[in-house]
Amino acid sequence: MSIIVDNVTKIYGNQKALNNVSFEVGKPEVVGFLGPNGAGKSTMMKILTTYLTASDGKASVNGNDISINAKAVQRSVGYLPEHNPLYLDMYVREYLSFNAKIYNVSKARIEEVIELTGLIPEANKTIEQLSKGYRQRVGLANALLHNPDVLILDEPTTGLDPNQLVDIRNLIKSIGEEKTVFLSTHIMQEVEAMCDRVIIINKGEIVADKTLKALREGQEQIVVVEFDFRVEDAFLKKLPKVVDVINTHDFVYEITFSIEEDMRSYVFDFAQDNDLKILRLNQKNASLESLFRELTS
Numbered sequence: 019m020s021i022i023v024d025n026v027t028k029i030y031g032n033q034k035a036l037n038n039v040s041f042e043v044g045k046p047e048v049v050g051f052l053g054p055n056g057a058g059k060s061t062m063m064k065i066l067t068t069y070l071t072a073s074d075g076k077a078s079v080n081g082n083d084i085s086i087n088a089k090a091v092q093r094s095v096g097y098l099p100e101h102n103p104l105y106l107d108m109y110v111r112e113y114l115s116f117n118a119k120i121y122n123v124s125k126a127r128i129e130e131v132i133e134l135t136g137l138i139p140e141a142n143k144t145i146e147q148l149s150k151g152y153r154q155r156v157g158l159a160n161a162l163l164h165n166p167d168v169l170i171l172d173e174p175t176t177g178l179d180p181n182q183l184v185d186i187r188n189l190i191k192s193i194g195e196e197k198t199v200f201l202s203t204h205i206m207q208e209v210e211a212m213c214d215r216v217i218i219i220n221k222g223e224i225v226a227d228k229t230l231k232a233l234r235e236g237q238e239q240i241v242v243v244e245f246d247f248r249v250e251d252a253f254l255k256k257l258p259k260v261v262d263v264i265n266t267h268d269f270v271y272e273i274t275f276s277i278e279e280d281m282r283s284y285v286f287d288f289a290q291d292n293d294l295k296i297l298r299l300n301q302k303n304a305s306l307e308s309l310f311r312e313l314t315s
Contacts, residue, residue: 020045020168020198021066026075028061028222035061037222038075045167048194050213051202054314058222059202060100063170066200067097080167093121096161100172100202102154106146110137110156113145114163121164131159136185150177158186162193169193171201175208187211206307207300216306218313225313233305239278243285244270244298253292257284270298 021043028036036058043049053059064070066079068088076083082090105113114128132141135155140148145156154177161169174190175183190212193199203209209216210230218226238261249271251263259277266272275281282299289296 019043020047020080021200022076022078023062023066024076026062026065026072026077028058028065028070029073034222036065036072039219039222039224040075041217041224041227043198043200045198046194046196047215048190048199048201048213050209050216051200051219052204052209052216052310053202053219057219057314059219060172062219063097063099063172063200063202066091067095067170068092069097093164094167096164096166096169098154098157098161098169098171098174100176102157104145104153104156107144109144110141110148113156114159117160118163123163127163127165131162134162134189135159136182151179151182154178155182155186158189166197168198168200171199173203174201175203175205183208206310207302209306210302218310220314226309228309230306233309238305239275239281240302241273241275241281241285242270242298242300242302243273243289243296244268245289246295246297249292249294254288257281257288 019042023039023041025038025040026036027034027038039062051059061070065072066077066084068084068091071085078084079091080094082094084091108116111128111132114131118128132138135158137152137155137159140152145153148156154174158174161171175186178186190199190201213230215229216226217224246269248269251265254260254263254271254273257273259275259281260273261276262274264272273285280301282301285299286296
């Protein structure tokens, strides 16, 4: 196992941020770490990167005990914190070169991560000139610099526009084919797009640990579609395996299907047959959202 957490507790004053937390993450695997604000996600990640010390319990990363072999852990982990710390007055390539010297990384590797994270158009700008989304890419590039076996990413898609989201999702998924990726996010669609498994934490305790496959099996799905014109619910209910149709606002509809198969193609065909334009078409897993709300509300 790449990450092993065994009964880890973290106490701040009179508050338990983490309470006997245990889980394991294998390789290769992309695991989503979910929870409401203040649940303990960032605290757990900081402990795994040796930034914080646990009050009790044990944990290891790549076989290295975090309390005994901190340097070995740091060498094997790439970390993108929630509040991405950057030197704003440095140029992108200059900043990555500065960090590359710490890890004794070659100049060729710097160019590789610039290309990987889509930073080529911005590489000659100062970080201060970059949008929030591109600053996030710089942080991800920095986490990848030393080619770590484990990536720990705290809200990696924060501030990205829809096009950037697709690029970073694909990058994280491709990294997860060979490495361990442990990431936190508040966005369920991000979990479904990138993760093999989800761990849900609430008030410092693990309340669920399931694979996406187990969550999807036999569960409902919701397709969110926005047309360019209003459609009667009755027409949408004629689609196969429809359980419910809700017109949430304007021309946006949430269609619930009682089937695992991706039903977006059926909605697309419906629009084509009825001369409708689709302005938005997304799928979300009703069971994951329901489970999250049930366990954290």
